[in-house]
Amino acid sequence: MSTTATTYGARDHARAQAGTVVDTMPSIPASTWADPPAGVAPEALTWAETVAGGGYTHKVLARGTRLRLTDVDGDACAHLLLFNAEGPWERLNVADTVKVQWNAYLGESVALLSDQARVLATIVADSGGRHDALCGTSTVDGNTERYGDGSPQGPSPAGLPLFTLAAAKNGLEPRDLPPSLSFFQGVRVQPDGGLEFTGSAGAGRSVDLRIEIPSIVLLANVAHPVDPRPDYTVSKLEVLAWHDRPTTPDSPEWTHTPEAQRAFENTADYLTARGIA
Amino acid sequence: MSTAYESQLEVSFDVPARAPFSTVLQQGQELAIMDLGGNQAVDFLCYDANDTSKRYSAAATIAAQRNIFLTTGSVLRTQEGAPLLTVVADTCGRHDTLGGACSKESNSLRYGQHTRHQHACVENFLIEGAKWGLGKRDLVSNVNWYMNVPVEADGTLGIVDGISAPGLEVRLRAETDVLVLVSNCPQINNPCNGFDPTPVRMIVISPGGGE
Numbered sequence: 001m002s003t004t005a006t007t008y009g010a011r012d013h014a015r016a017q018a019g020t021v022v023d024t025m026p027s028i029p030a031s032t033w034a035d036p037p038a039g040v041a042p043e044a045l046t047w048a049e050t051v052a053g054g055g056y057t058h059k060v061l062a063r064g065t066r067l068r069l070t071d072v073d074g075d076a077c078a079h080l081l082l083f084n085a086e087g088p089w090e091r092l093n094v095a096d097t098v099k100v101q102w103n104a105y106l107g108e109s110v111a112l113l114s115d116q117a118r119v120l121a122t123i124v125a126d127s128g129g130r131h132d133a134l135c136g137t138s139t140v141d142g143n144t145e146r147y148g149d150g151s152p153q154g155p156s157p158a159g160l161p162l163f164t165l166a167a168a169k170n171g172l173e174p175r176d177l178p179p180s181l182s183f184f185q186g187v188r189v190q191p192d193g194g195l196e197f198t199g200s201a202g203a204g205r206s207v208d209l210r211i212e213i214p215s216i217v218l219l220a221n222v223a224h225p226v227d228p229r230p231d232y233t234v235s236k237l238e239v240l241a242w243h244d245r246p247t248t249p250d251s252p253e254w255t256h257t258p259e260a261q262r263a264f265e266n267t268a269d270y271l272t273a274r275g276i277a
Numbered sequence: 278m279s280t281a282y283e284s285q286l287e288v289s290f291d292v293p294a295r296a297p298f299s300t301v302l303q304q305g306q307e308l309a310i311m312d313l314g315g316n317q318a319v320d321f322l323c324y325d326a327n328d329t330s331k332r333y334s335a336a337a338t339i340a341a342q343r344n345i346f347l348t349t350g351s352v353l354r355t356q357e358g359a360p361l362l363t364v365v366a367d368t369c370g371r372h373d374t375l376g377g378a379c380s381k382e383s384n385s386l387r388y389g390q391h392t393r394h395q396h397a398c399v400e401n402f403l404i405e406g407a408k409w410g411l412g413k414r415d416l417v418s419n420v421n422w423y424m425n426v427p428v429e430a431d432g433t434l435g436i437v438d439g440i441s442a443p444g445l446e447v448r449l450r451a452e453t454d455v456l457v458l459v460s461n462c463p464q465i466n467n468p469c470n471g472f473d474p475t476p477v478r479m480i481v482i483s484p485g486g487g488e
Contacts, residue, residue: 095335095377095418098434100386104375105432115399115416117382134345134375136336139358160356175329177356178417179336189428193346193371195339225340259386266385 024052024236033240037068040242047241053234054155056162056220058169059241060085063276065211066244067121069183069219071128074203075235077185077224079137079159081167081177082112082120085214086274088172090114094133094179100259104189106131106181109256111263112209118267119260120215122253125208130186130201136179137163138225147232156232162220170216183207184237185224197226210253212246212267214276246277288481294474295463297401299408300481301326302451307365307482309448310459312423314475316439318462319422320378320398322406323353323361326454329411331355335374335418345428346371347420353449356417361455366448369441373426376436377418378402379464388466401460409456421462422447424469438468448482 003009026049027033033048046065050072051057061067069078084090093115098104100113108126111119137159143150150158152165163177184205186198211217221237223229247253247264254264271277287306291313292298302308310319325331334356339345341354348371353362377383378398385393402416423441428434461477464470 089413093377093383093418095375096380096383096386099376099426099436100383102435103432104428104434113383113386115380115382115413117380117386134336135340136334136356139337139356141358142341173330173414175332175414179334179356189345189432191430193344193428195343195345225337226343262386262389266382 024050024055037240037242044242045240046243047239049239051219051221051237051239053221053236054157056166056218057239058166058216058218060214060216061211061241062243063211063214063271064244064246065241066124067209067211067217067239067241068206070206070238070240071184071200071203072238073235074200075233076221076237077234078183078237079163079220079222080181080183081163081218083172083176083216084114084120085216088170088176088216090116091176091178092120092181094181098133100263101257104133106133106183109253111253111260112181113263117263118270119212119247119263121209121211122247123207124210124253125206128184128201128205128207130184130198131207132182132185132187132224134187134195135182135225137182137220138222142225143232157222159220159222162222163218166218166220182224185227187226195226197224197228210244210247213271285482285484286480287483288479290479291476292459292461292479293476294461295396296461297405298459298461298479299405300457300479302455302457302481304451304453305484307448307450307484308457309446309480309482310422311444311446311478311480312369312441313443313478315443315445316423316441316471317475317477318424318464318469319477320402320460320462321420321422322402322416322458324411324456325355325361326456329409329415329456331357331359332415332417333361333419335420338374345375347374348372353420360452362449362451364447365450366446369423369445369447371440372447373421373424374418375434376421376424376426378460379462384466392466395465396463398460398462398464402458405458421469436467436469439471
């Protein structure tokens with residue numbers, strides 16, 4: 001008879017697994033993360049997790065949180081969606097983000113705008129430089145065609161079903177999912193409008209976001225939809241967040257462009273009326 | 278009316294400057310959108326008429342065709358990648374799907390708070406979408422027929438003077454039953470309409486004379 005053939009044996013077996021450490025998992029509490037960023041006290045950490053390639057995660061973050069995404073091994077691709085946690089019908093608007101700021105590419109000081117002309121988050125540091133606001137995330141059918149499978153339970157999960165799962169766990173439905181951003185695997189537009197895939201900037205690159213409105217953050221770490229490599233290639237993504245301070249009028253991001261300044265003013269107007277700041 | 282379509286014509290409707298429009302196309306039907314005055318942006322969203330949770334995705338469309346511009350041969354896709362409409366003819370040359378719709382809110386960022394009370398495309402989409410049970414959560418990045426949005430090498434992007442002219446036309450074939458929402462863009466602060474919104478014509482065609 002095996003040791004798990006009885007309730008007592010099965011219980012002991014299950015409990016004996018506690019404390020197992022693997023390469024991709026959350027640290028809970030986040031303060032137990034082994035290697036906090038320089039200058040950040042361990043107890044300030046609110047999210048510390050390594051997401052496997054093909055995995056997803058989500059968290060609600062407070063205003064003033066700094067969120068650092070790191071491409072540990074050089075083949076992560078962090079697909080991101082943001083929603084106002086106070087009213088998730090306000091959400092990331094990629095079209096406004098690129099149009100209002102007159103730039104199709106993501107980088108330092110870019111504000112991630114909502115459909116209500118407010119700043120959900122700001123990119124405050126970027127050592128990657130190869131990101132994408134144009135192609136969104138991958139689909140089950142697309143991944144099935146390219147890799148033979150796009151399902152969440154398979155070897156090459158697509159981003160859309162992972163976002164659908166992460167959204168559902170925050171009470172959101174498929175129709176709440178707008179086009180997303182992706183970090184660490186870039187695309188550039190050619191003069192004829194064609195897209196060139198630039199790939200990754202390399203291992204160890206990171207992007208820091210500053211959360212400006214309490215936000216639901218959805219992350220899927222999956223191969224970019226126009227990644228031309230024949231194999232599903234995506235490596236682990238490190239996610240760290242800690243208490244910091246939001247953008248204020250004396251921050252360089254506030255006045256980075258006239259459009260960003262009005263977006264921060266709109267945000268302050270909303271937060272003041274809402275009693276959040 | 279375009280005489281070329283007379284035998285196949287189902288509906289022809291002129292959408293006034295600044296106004297919304299919507300219709301359902303049956304699979305196989307075609308919709309011609311004619312720029313009557315020239316240089317008029319036509320903001321456009323589409324949905325699977327039998328399941329509006331399946332809706333246009335600019336990102337999926339761009340990723341599938343590996344190009345940001347829409348023209349003949351472009352397939353407008355849902356976020357799951359399924360084809361909704363195919364561009365079967367285009368006498369303009371290219372169309373935008375990066376810029377999305379103007380809104381009272383985004384106008385406050387682009388031009389200043391003094392534009393906050395101007396009518397905008399999102400208002401048209403909300404009003405027209407409500408007739409079909411659609412709300413704000415159903416609005417996503419859209420197509421802008423006739424709008425010219427180039428991207429420079431450094432990523433600089435913007436709406437510039439149009440390349441359209443009176444009488445130019447884009448024609449779409451429905452790949453399934455498709456609900457179409459249109460905002461005949463009211464924008465007066467940028468060159469997408471030459472600073473002067475004008476009417477556009479919607480022509481529904483049943484090739485072969487209909488069912």
